[in-house]
């Protein structure tokens with residue numbers, strides 16, 4: 001925000017879609033913004049809406065006028081008052097005019113540069129807050145407004161996406177959307193009925209909402225969908241002054257953070273852009289609220305009173321150093337940072353020009369006049385060098401472990417010749433002091449932190465590259481790691497339950513990272529699955545649905561799932577009873593990915609026998625498999641051939657699923673199973689039936705690739721000849 005929107009000056013408008021101009025380099029190489037750490041006043045603008053039809057019909061007088069020098073003038077019933085603010089917009093100002101003149105663009109730039117920015121609209125009920133922020137959404141029964149009528153939010157989304165995509169491709173955007181209704185914070189984006197969420201406080205984060213869902217987005221459509229969906233769920237009701245009155249305060253927060261692999265490592269930062277649509281203050285005798293509406297009205301007024309109280313204290317230089325009662329309401333807790341902290345804030349006061357609303361209008365304008373004097377000390381949330389180095393090191397370490405694990409699965413040597421990543425990523429790497437030396441030069445003077453960071457980035461990139469290569473090479477795990485399952489007579493093909501997770505690197509607890517493998521059944525087409533990738537799992541079909549259908553019914557996957565596995569679990573797929581049983585053993589980490597969450601499929605060789613358990617998902621997925629026999633005629637496995645260590649189990653659904661962890665010692669799988677399925681298929685190097693791998697690791701990789709290609713050719717030929725439509729693709 002501008003240091004102080006001088007009275008009488010027109011609003012300073014940001015550079016819009018031009019490159020961000022904030023990158024004044026300090027000697028230390030950090031970016032600085034003119035407002036960084038400088039006392040900055042809140043920017044307060046006023047918008048006067050036109051008289052509405054009912055007001056005109058009633059013959060209400062227009063008593064609020066905008067004068068040229070950012071002054072709004074009220075003259076009625078012998079009362080005269082003038083208020084000078086940062087900018088004023090009269091009834092004729094278009095939505096675009098408000099966006100341009102309010103300083104919204106500047107706010108977006110600051111948010112993209114790492115500041116916490118807030119734009120909030122306040123004013124009497126029916127004064128045009130929602131209209132100013134979102135356009136006339138409510139009028140269209142939840143339909144989006146025409147772009148021409150889009151409010152500050154829609155225009156900000158366009159601007160922000162353009163800024164980030166064109167000039168800062170290394171930034172990731174995510175959104176959360178909550179409402180405060182009757183002093184309860186409710187998530188408007190989480191599936192299911194909104195539940196109240198607690199507001200907590202921590203020294204590092206200040207006030208925050210626990211368990212809040214944050215959704216990443218990368219396109220205008222995506223964020224508009226989120227806005228629409230959340231707004232549809234927000235509480236609203238009709239009263240005498242507004243046919244579609246918001247009954248809650250709504251906060252849509254966009255977080256802008258830098259990707260770990262950003263091409264622009266010199267600007268490590270994470271910004272916030274928050275839009276707050278406050279519920280309107282109301283006089284109950286005017287709105288005629290009763291019952292539930294009355295409860296809502298008193299909660300709204302109480303929280304607005306708390307906000308007004310905090311503002312009054314913040315304006316007073318002596319009292320602002322004492323205690324500010326942010327805890328008086330959820331609203332003030334969540335706005336604490338924007339009002340008195342290190343945020344940058346734009347307030348849009350909305351007023352009605354009608355003579356009937358005069359008392360409320362005056363109150364709003366007085367509040368605006370007070371708020372204008374509040375100052376904050378904006379601080380860009382730049383990640384410190386140390387923190388950045390630490391996170392880079394953690395990322396490298398995670399990748400290193402993942403790559404090692406992939407190598408184990410591929411039965412490749414731990415260190416691949418020629419890969420600098422593996423050479424320079426010894427176990428001792430994650431000490432940044434060590435990293436700042438060239439390899440083998442421990443006694444050499446440390447490089448500048450910038451150089452260390454750059455070299456860590458280089459290293460990270462190498463690991464990522466290696467990771468990609470390994471993923472492409474990924475071979476099926478040894479048969480023993482998959483175990484086997486039997487298809488019960490009553491099980492239908494095309495069901496969609498997820499099973500079986502041998503976990504070489506045990507990841508106890510769902511919220512941990514780990515390497516997982518899974519076997520699951522799906523009735524969705526690969527294209528549909530690919531649309532919803534969440535974990536980085538390489539999955540492919542191991543058996544097919546009936547002839548004529550291109551849908552694979554059994555899939556196997558293996559790979560590394562990072563982040564919160566619980567999140568994947570919440571996406572709808574269910575773990576079988578067997579899977580849940582397995583969970584208790586620690587070494588098995590069930591991940592229930594829904595059928596719609598799997599990536600593109602490299603080729604794979606069929607497994608000898610597969611378990612198909614009927615699933616409720618089949619019905620919800622809207623696909624009813626045709627009751628035809630499996631053309632691939634995978635030989636039904638002999639129950640006796642199930643590994644003894646786990647026994648043969650019969651689920652209530654009648655399917656048998658037997659799994660085995662590669663890390664666990666146990667009896668070998670029954671011999672000859674591989675032969676049953678792929679009697680003449682080219683084996684993978686290193687497998688028990690495979691060729692002897694060459695000593696040279698690179699040759700070995702080539703060998704793996706080559707034999708995978710051979711396998712692919714073999715299976716596509718085999719499938720063609722058997723009429724099987726499994727589409728093994730690269």
Ligand SMILES: Nc1ncnc2c1ncn2[C@@H]1O[C@H](COP(=O)(O)OP(=O)(O)OP(=O)(O)O)[C@@H](O)[C@H]1O
Pocket residue numbers: 048049050052123124125126127128129130131132136242244245246247278279280281350
């Ligand atoms: N600038 C404007 N131009 C045209 N119509 C407007 C304008 N501002 C508001 N309106 C209309 O006035 C009515 C009330 O607006 P809105 O719902 O945005 O008010 P609000 O302040 O959000 O009310 P509440 O606090 O009750 O939710 C709506 O019908 C809206 O379309």
